[in-house]
Amino acid sequence: MISIDPKVSKDANGKTKSVTLTAKDWDQVLDELEELEDIRAFDEALADDSPSIPFEEAIAEIEKNKLSD
Template sequence: MNVHAEYIVDEHLNKKSVIIPYSEWMEIVEEMEELDDIRAYDQAKQEAGDEVLDFDQAVAEIKAGKIE
């Protein structure tokens, strides 16, 4: 992923904020959501022990509040 960032700096040229195109932000959000799903799956898999959960089932259980 290519990010075209622009920085807002203070009077000492310390970076304070970043501006990126909205489309790039949406890509980042999608990637973060996917990473959250992967982490949730890994946690569900670990908590299940010997019981095997398929990814979609694990995500559904997490969304239903069955797994934190």
């Protein structure tokens, strides 16, 4: 869990106009979002029922395709 200290600016009606973060806090937010994106991708990969190939075979195929380009 991240700990940030946002500065919230509100208008006369109390509606949020802006939120300001320090660069450090922003970096923490970005890191957290990237981690969540990785978790979602992992979960999607686990749920995918399509056949998989061994890592070494995938690398060999990628290398083969590089050489033929």
